[in-house]
Amino acid sequence: MKALLCNAFGPIEDLTVAETPAPVPDDDQVLVDVRCASLNFPDALMVQGRYQIKPPTPFSPGMDLAGVVHQIGKNVTHVSVGERVIAFPGHGAFAEMCVAPKEKVIQLPEGMPFATGAAFGLTYSTAIHAFADCGRLLKDESVLVLGAAxxxxxxxxxxxxAMGARVIAAASDPEKLAVCRSTGADETIDYSKEDLRKRTLALTGGKGVNVVCDPVGGAYTQDALRATAWGGRLLVIGFAAGEIPKIPLNLALLSERAIIGVYWGSWSALYPAKHQRNMAQLAQWFAEGKIKPLISDMISLSGVPEAMRRLMARQVKGKVVIQVQDH
Ligand SMILES: NC(=O)c1ccc[n+]([C@@H]2O[C@H](COP(=O)([O-])OP(=O)(O)OC[C@H]3O[C@@H](n4cnc5c(N)ncnc54)[C@H](OP(=O)(O)O)[C@@H]3O)[C@@H](O)[C@H]2O)c1
Incomplete structure (x- = not known):
């Protein structure tokens, strides 16, 4: 099969497209014919050896895919050969065939194209887990989203x-903020020019937001935490800015704020039934037209290194989808 290969941890430019043997599923795995996969920030970290998970080399990156079940292990009962699925293999999605653990394979929602399925999996399941399970977001509460495009x-x-919150989106340029508004944000903040804390407080009548969704880290995190209301919740999702912030804990004490870690990958493996429930909710919102991933680029396997470079340079909006096979 054709695959994008990381032969050794190192620069993104060293990734190559090559022929490699197809993986063989064990008793608890599903082998999928990959139709589309999507790029996620951790893919770029993983190939450089900068992610918490370091697969043995050579390996194919790629955590998010949609395709057709090719073969199932003998303990797999919930999907069958020929079925259209979404899978979260951990890595390996940037290849024509990929194995995933059975708990990380679900049916592609009715009517959802492969490209949408690949773009929808990881980011939306992280978002719903963050808000529903970790942040316990309530209807009519306010949310500040960092890195919102x-x-x-x-x-x-x-x-x-979809959960009924008011959303303030923060991002680094006007084009990104326009995308956030067309995606449903009620208000926007350009945090490259405006003071994040002051603008957030101004937009909430001085009270602050109830929940912050933070996939960015760096200096924004403390400003965002200081812009939360009494009982505010900071959802720690990632550090795209490259710096893990250190937070003075008096900020938590003073307004009974909570700093909550979100790690969807481990949580979904520990609690597969809860993960399935979240995916069912997302499928329902998709059917109701409440969620629709923005696919900004469709590329081939050979385009992945350049797309990774653009992602790391803050030049991507929404999702890059890789068309792995088109039949
Ligand atoms: N905890 C979990 O379970 C989980 C699950 C999925 C992803 N994540 C993490 O979430 C983070 C975001 O992932 P993503 O797929 O949404 O990435 P993404 O599409 O690249 O978005 C990240 C955003 O971060 C902002 N940013 C600020 N400084 C940056 C910098 N120096 N380099 C790159 N981006 C920067 C950019 O927005 P502006 O230019 O507008 O600032 C960018 O749009 C990653 O750290 C990823 O590992 C965590």
């Missing part, structure tokens, strides 16, 4: 709106 960010806007 990114993959997780746009998903967070739509999920928070």
């Amino acid at each position: 990114g993959g997780v960010g746009l998903a967070a806007i739509e999920v928070a709106k």
Whole structure:
């Protein structure tokens, strides 16, 4: 099969497209014919050896895919050969065939194209887990989303709106903010020019927001935490800015704020039934037209290194989808 390969941890430019043997599923795995996959920030970190998970080399990156079941292990009962699925393999999606653990394979929602399925999986399931399970977001509460035009960010806007929240989207340029508004954000902040804390307080009548969704980190995190209301919740999702912030804990004490870690990958493996419930909710919102991933680019496997470079340079809005096979 054809695959994008990381032969050794290192620069993104060293990734190559090559022929490699197809993986063989074990008893608890599903082998999928990959139709589309999507790029996520951790893919770019993983190939450089900068992610918490370091697969043995050579490996194919790619955490998010949609395709058709090719073969199932003997303990797999919930999907069958020929079925259209979404899968979260951990890595390996940027290849014509990929194995995933059975708990990380679900049916593609009715009427959803492969490209949408690939773009929808990881970011939306992270967003719903963050708000529903970790942040316990309530209807009519307010949410501040950082990096709001990114993959997780746009998903967070739509999920928070679907849950009945008011959404303030923060991003680094006017084009990104326009995308956030067309995705449903009620208000926007250009945090490259405006003071994030002051603008957030101004937009909430001085009270602050109830929940912050933070996939960015760096200096924005503390400003965002200081712009939360009494009982505010900071959802720690990632550090796209490259810096893990250190937060003075008096900020938590003073307004009974909570700093809550979100790690969808491990949570969904520990609690597969809850993960399935979230995916069913997302499928329902998709059917109701409440969520629709923004696919900004469709590329081939050979285009992945350049797309990764653009992602790391803050030049991507929404999701990049890789058309792995088109039949
Ligand atoms: N915890 C979990 O379960 C989980 C699940 C999925 C993803 N994540 C993490 O969430 C983060 C975002 O993932 P994503 O797929 O949404 O990435 P993305 O599409 O690239 O979005 C990240 C956003 O971060 C902002 N950013 C600020 N400084 C940046 C910098 N120096 N380099 C790159 N981006 C920067 C950019 O927005 P502006 O230019 O507008 O600032 C960008 O749009 C990653 O750290 C990822 O590992 C965590």
